[in-house]
Amino acid sequence: MSEKGDPVVTDEMRQLIGQRSAPLHYEVESGACRMFAWAVGYKDRIFYESERARSAGYRDLPAPPGFFGHRLVIPGAGTPQGLQRFLDTPLKVRLDAGAEIEYLGDICAGDTLSGTSRLVSLEEKSGQSGPLLVSVTEFEYTNQNNELVAKSRHTVINR
Amino acid sequence: MTHPNITLHSQIPELVEHCDSRRMAMWAAAVRSFNPLHFDYEFARRAGLPGPNVNGAFKLALFGRTIHEWLNGECSIKNLSSRYLAMDIIETDIRCGGEVTELPEDGRSVVSLSMWTEGSDGQKTTEGTAKVQLR
Numbered sequence: 001m002s003e004k005g006d007p008v009v010t011d012e013m014r015q016l017i018g019q020r021s022a023p024l025h026y027e028v029e030s031g032a033c034r035m036f037a038w039a040v041g042y043k044d045r046i047f048y049e050s051e052r053a054r055s056a057g058y059r060d061l062p063a064p065p066g067f068f069g070h071r072l073v074i075p076g077a078g079t080p081q082g083l084q085r086f087l088d089t090p091l092k093v094r095l096d097a098g099a100e101i102e103y104l105g106d107i108c109a110g111d112t113l114s115g116t117s118r119l120v121s122l123e124e125k126s127g128q129s130g131p132l133l134v135s136v137t138e139f140e141y142t143n144q145n146n147e148l149v150a151k152s153r154h155t156v157i158n159r
Numbered sequence: 160m161t162h163p164n165i166t167l168h169s170q171i172p173e174l175v176e177h178c179d180s181r182r183m184a185m186w187a188a189a190v191r192s193f194n195p196l197h198f199d200y201e202f203a204r205r206a207g208l209p210g211p212n213v214n215g216a217f218k219l220a221l222f223g224r225t226i227h228e229w230l231n232g233e234c235s236i237k238n239l240s241s242r243y244l245a246m247d248i249i250e251t252d253i254r255c256g257g258e259v260t261e262l263p264e265d266g267r268s269v270v271s272l273s274m275w276t277e278g279s280d281g282q283k284t285t286e287g288t289a290k291v292q293l294r
Contacts, residue, residue: 032189035185035188035189036189036190036220038185038189039182039185039186039188039189039190039217040186040189040217040220040221040223040224041176041221041224042224042227043228044227044228044232046232056232057294064220064223064224065219065220065222065223065224065227065236065239066216066219066220066223066239067189067220070191073191093206095243096214096215096216096243097215097242097243098215098240098241098242098243098287099215099216099219099239099240099241100238100239100240100241101219101238101239101240102237102238103235103236103237103238106235
């Protein structure tokens, strides 16, 4: 129970568990792959030069681990989000607690991915600062050839 | 094959990355997510932190780079996981390393790793695992 005595996990929130979001569209652009590689500090030129990537056996620049491309963002129009973002909780401070990624195929520049998310669980815990809401969300990414290429699972703590 | 000699409990060479607001601004651009908590001191202090904190997903991505550089890119990462144990406040050197925890006898299939990061003060801030297909 939160300070006001309201449950941290409401019935309304519980109804979201197990639901899958509408697919979101991700573009894996070559410039974006390079920017991600640069930010992480990769020096291997396969992340920057398509020719080298192909010589190393990739279809094109590989998306570095952890990169799934970008969704279309129209400033001011709101961004489509996964289900976790719809949780209407007074606990507004959002902390990443952990992540898991499983690759079932490769992701390269030029790919377009369709991603859906599913809220797996919601749990109330108590922390030093008071009540915590722990949510686990699963994502699945399918490429332009309808191949499931990756799954990820994210644990978020709201406090 | 340009793999290093891999044995059970082999230590993955540590990678050290200086994480400052510039690095976090680059990360924000890379993921197109601009939460000032990760690069703006004033904002972070108002939120009760000593300074901006390093994104968890950045540390997970560092696991990938650490493995890639250890194996000279002759690998395909199948699984990565992370658990964030503590915040890394920027102006820190994040050390990232790991160890081989399972090694199939043929030496050619999937190798399991445990991974970690620690901050400048030596405190472990992330732990995780990876599964890597050698190429």
